[in-house]
Amino acid sequence: MLLSDLYLWLSQSRLRTSKINRLLDKLSPQRLWDGFADEGRYLLDEKTFNALKRTRNVDYIENVKRYLEANHIRYVTRADPVYPTALAQSEVDPPPVLYYRGDLDVTRNPCLAVVGTRRASQYGKYFAQNAVSELARSFTIVSGLATGIDGYAHTAALSVGGDTVAVLGSGLFNPTPVSNLGLFDDICRKGLAVSEYPPDVHATEYTFPERNRIISGLCKGVLIVEAAERSGSLITARCALEQGRDVFAVPGDIDKQRSVGANNLLKQGAIPVTCAADVTEFYGMRPPEKRAPQTLALDFAQEQVLALLKDGDKSFDGLAETCGMTVSELNTALSTLMIYGLVRERSKNLYCISK
Amino acid sequence: MLARINSYALNGLEGYGVGVEVDIHAGLPGFDVVGLPDTAIKESRERVRSAVKNSGFDFTPRKITVNLAPAYTKKEGPIFDLAIAIGLLASTEQAGVDEHRKPLPTIGEYVFLGELSLSGAVTRINGVMPMLISAREHGVKKIVIPYANACEAMYIRGVEVYAVKTLRDAVKIINGDAPAPIKTCDVLPNAYGVVAEDLKYVKGQYSAKRALEIAAAGGHNIITIGSPGGGKTMLAKCLPGILPDMTESEILETTKIHSVAGILDERYGIVTERPFRSPHHTTSRIALTGGGSSARPGEISYAHNGVLFLDELPEYPRNALEILRQPLEDGVITVSRAARTVEYPANFMLVASMNPCPCGFYGSATHECTCTPSQRGKYMSRISGPLLDRIDLHIEVDEVNYGDLTSDVEAESSADVKARVDAARKLQTARYAGTPVHSNAKMTSEMIKTHCSLDPAGEKIMQSAFDKLGMSARAYTRILKVARTIADLDGSASVGAKHVAEAVMYRSLDKAVK
Numbered sequence: 045m046l047l048s049d050l051y052l053w054l055s056q057s058r059l060r061t062s063k064i065n066r067l068l069d070k071l072s073p074q075r076l077w078d079g080f081a082d083e084g085r086y087l088l089d090e091k092t093f094n095a096l097k098r099t100r101n102v103d104y105i106e107n108v109k110r111y112l113e114a115n116h117i118r119y120v121t122r123a124d125p126v127y128p129t130a131l132a133q134s135e136v137d138p139p140p141v142l143y144y145r146g147d148l149d150v151t152r153n154p155c156l157a158v159v160g161t162r163r164a165s166q167y168g169k170y171f172a173q174n175a176v177s178e179l180a181r182s183f184t185i186v187s188g189l190a191t192g193i194d195g196y197a198h199t200a201a202l203s204v205g206g207d208t209v210a211v212l213g214s215g216l217f218n219p220t221p222v223s224n225l226g227l228f229d230d231i232c233r234k235g236l237a238v239s240e241y242p243p244d245v246h247a248t249e250y251t252f253p254e255r256n257r258i259i260s261g262l263c264k265g266v267l268i269v270e271a272a273e274r275s276g277s278l279i280t281a282r283c284a285l286e287q288g289r290d291v292f293a294v295p296g297d298i299d300k301q302r303s304v305g306a307n308n309l310l311k312q313g314a315i316p317v318t319c320a321a322d323v324t325e326f327y328g329m330r331p332p333e334k335r336a337p338q339t340l341a342l343d344f345a346q347e348q349v350l351a352l353l354k355d356g357d358k359s360f361d362g363l364a365e366t367c368g369m370t371v372s373e374l375n376t377a378l379s380t381l382m383i384y385g386l387v388r389e390r391s392k393n394l395y396c397i398s399k
Numbered sequence: 400m401l402a403r404i405n406s407y408a409l410n411g412l413e414g415y416g417v418g419v420e421v422d423i424h425a426g427l428p429g430f431d432v433v434g435l436p437d438t439a440i441k442e443s444r445e446r447v448r449s450a451v452k453n454s455g456f457d458f459t460p461r462k463i464t465v466n467l468a469p470a471y472t473k474k475e476g477p478i479f480d481l482a483i484a485i486g487l488l489a490s491t492e493q494a495g496v497d498e499h500r501k502p503l504p505t506i507g508e509y510v511f512l513g514e515l516s517l518s519g520a521v522t523r524i525n526g527v528m529p530m531l532i533s534a535r536e537h538g539v540k541k542i543v544i545p546y547a548n549a550c551e552a553m554y555i556r557g558v559e560v561y562a563v564k565t566l567r568d569a570v571k572i573i574n575g576d577a578p579a580p581i582k583t584c585d586v587l588p589n590a591y592g593v594v595a596e597d598l599k600y601v602k603g604q605y606s607a608k609r610a611l612e613i614a615a616a617g618g619h620n621i622i623t624i625g626s627p628g629g630g631k632t633m634l635a636k637c638l639p640g641i642l643p644d645m646t647e648s649e650i651l652e653t654t655k656i657h658s659v660a661g662i663l664d665e666r667y668g669i670v671t672e673r674p675f676r677s678p679h680h681t682t683s684r685i686a687l688t689g690g691g692s693s694a695r696p697g698e699i700s701y702a703h704n705g706v707l708f709l710d711e712l713p714e715y716p717r718n719a720l721e722i723l724r725q726p727l728e729d730g731v732i733t734v735s736r737a738a739r740t741v742e743y744p745a746n747f748m749l750v751a752s753m754n755p756c757p758c759g760f761y762g763s764a765t766h767e768c769t770c771t772p773s774q775r776g777k778y779m780s781r782i783s784g785p786l787l788d789r790i791d792l793h794i795e796v797d798e799v800n801y802g803d804l805t806s807d808v809e810a811e812s813s814a815d816v817k818a819r820v821d822a823a824r825k826l827q828t829a830r831y832a833g834t835p836v837h838s839n840a841k842m843t844s845e846m847i848k849t850h851c852s853l854d855p856a857g858e859k860i861m862q863s864a865f866d867k868l869g870m871s872a873r874a875y876t877r878i879l880k881v882a883r884t885i886a887d888l889d890g891s892a893s894v895g896a897k898h899v900a901e902a903v904m905y906r907s908l909d910k911a912v913k
Contacts, residue, residue: 162772372889375901375904384863
């Protein structure tokens with residue numbers, strides 16, 4: 045029996061990874077297989093014994109391998125040298141097998157996890173889209189394929205041709221949420237989708253917190269963009285601390301529910317991040333080169349609107365009352381500035397200069 | 400003796416002649432109506448009996464048979480009461496006979512329309528205006544209608560209309576003692592003043608007001624999206640005040656529909672301002688499009704040449720919204736039922752409003768939205784892409800702050816805006832002369848090509864807008880149409896970069912989709 049097949053056996057038994065690892069502390073996989081009938085019976089409780097016994101069959105393991113291949117799912121076990129090294133430490137509770145689609149090599153580059161609330165605000169969306177598209181030039185962006193910040197982070201990384209890794213809380217046949225299925229397919233083609241669960245496992249409320257340790261485990265650091273007081277992202281942050289990863293957080297409004305978690309992290313000593321360079325400089329990397337700002341010929345009205353917005357964010361009505369232009373002129377100027385990318389709509393009907 | 404009286408009935412908006420034949424013959428006393436009458440007509444026996452008696456005529460029990468010819472069409476409503484009563488009186492030789500009891504020839508010259516009350520008074524009926532117009536086309540010269548419908552008849556030339564208050568008045572007419580027919584007069588738009596909110600009382604909301612102006616000028620469909628209390632409904636109610644005046648043919652078309660539906664204002668008898676219909680979101684599909692066994696017109700036809708305002712658009716049943724698609728494109732709706740098929744005009748401007756999410760505060764700067772993304776997606780998906788595709792302008796309306804509410808700054812009044820709208824419409828009327836198109840919103844693809852060609856600067860800004868703001872392809876022609884209207888408001892012959900740039904601002908839903 046190959047060592048990798050033994051790990052596959054353990055994974056296919058569907059026991060929890062923590063349980064398998066506790067077992068492996070006592071016995072090597074080979075000994076567990078060989079001495080299953082006598083030694084195992086004394087060592088294991090009945091449930092575990094039955095689970096392992098059900099799949100302890102050479103033909104079964106071979107069938108599983110054929111099944112995975114037929115469905116274009118590859119796997120890597122702890123016995124393989126390509127198993128991501130960052131995961132292999134005991135704090136992470138490394139899964140015996142990782143099932144994946146895509147290119148496993150992207151995990152060899154420096155990885156950064158970007159996670160946050162599913163109910164992202166315009167602010168979180170803006171940060172995720174802008175900062176992540178810059179960070180993706182230096183890092184592989186790891187996240188959890190959830191809606192909100194996770195989804196924006198994946199999309200932003202893909203949009204600039206960067207690498208991205210989605211760590212699923214379910215088997216690869218059942219990615220959730222349904223609204224991100226298109227994104228999942230993109231990631232499988234251009235990045236990496238990975239799961240510790242056999243492909244046909246469905247997500248449960250326990251699997252998501254469990255996979256968070258893999259998100260942080262794969263990375264050098266974890267960036268929390270927006271998180272409420274009780275948020276799954278905070279679990280990722282906690283895992284990161286336990287695993288000795290760096291925790292970054294984006295400060296948010298103090299009066300918004302969805303920023304409480306991130307702000308608390310900052311109070312506890314997380315590294316504040318307001319732009320992509322904060323992260324790259326922390327790791328002593330050269331910040332990605334900024335494109336030279338385009339020089340645009342602005343007309344008088346556009347200059348005037350820009351000048352007004354420099355004093356602070358303004359609503360359309362606020363601009364209309366102070367700029368002294370007709371509504372139609374203001375509309376034209378504002379629209380042109382937005383098309384040029386000099387102004388953006390921060391939240392509904394609130395305009396500001398975009399950096 | 401047999402008497403034959405002329406009357407009229409309606410099939411949709413078209414009238415057709417009905418002969419009311421009354422015969423008295425030997426047999427057990429009875430009163431039968433044949434010729435596919437509905438319940439209201441069968442009941443007319445009782446009304447006619449009392450009306451005849453209470454008008455001082457004799458109603459001795461006899462065997463009476465009334466036939467409504469042609470017998471194969473289904474007749475509805477109480478409009479034959481007057482004709483049946485006159486026929487009864489004529490066949491019993493109480494009216495329409497000379498001193499030798501010979502029938503007078505006058506009786507065949509008139510068409511009688513009217514419902515009777517038990518007292519013998521002639522009361523108001525629906526559908527007088529379309530029946531008059533059809534009767535005139537069929538060569539009818541003299542028509543007797545209820546006095547309460549007189550104001551509808553004032554605008555119809557080329558036919559003598561006599562308004563009667565009681566059965567006795569009608570009898571006088573066939574006895575050769577006719578009063579002067581109703582005087583006709585001209586149709587004037589907004590003759591009775593527009594009852595609408597004035598834009599000058601809308602505080603702030605400059606962008607939305609500008610969008611309304613553009614919508615009114617080009618006849619564009621518009622949707623306002625915003626948090627509760629932002630004034631979406633108030634803005635929509637301002638719209639009638641800035642819409643261009645109705646033309647004479649538009650007035651008659653709309654009045655015909657309102658007359659059939661019985662929703663005409665009795666005092667005026669005519670629709671001189673653009674209708675503003677706002678059916679509630681519990682409205683059924685049939686009520687919106689028209690139908691029922693008698694294929695009546697629905698709300699979208701009532702809104703012909705005017706505004707159909709659907710407040711809280713996602714709350715309407717999906718099937719009710721989807722049927723708006725074809726009328727929005729063609730301007731007519733064909734209502735087919737087993738008994739009849741009727742085509743009603745339904746050339747309306749769709750004005751809709753909705754919240755950005757179920758709780759109403761998505762994207763708001765002051766409130767936090769409590770909806771999940773899936774709830775929001777579900778809410779938005781209640782409005783289908785094809786329907787949204789037919790809406791040219793999307794505007795976001797924000798909550799008004801206190802300072803704006805209390806400010807004394809007098810905003811522009813509706814009259815000023817209307818002057819600009821009228822000027823822009825005049826340009827469009829000249830441009831589309833000789834085509835069935837009246838406004839920019841209804842431009843065909845070919846017209847877009849000839850009238851909306853962009854200069855290089857405009858082309859460039861359109862290109863950047865698509866790249867930067869993630870516009871969808873379907874937004875392209877919409878933006879061109881709106882840009883054309885903005886150029887018209889500007890008095891410009893060509894569509895330039897600034898017009899395109901402004902038009903891009905009104906596609907917020909396209910941006911949101913990304």
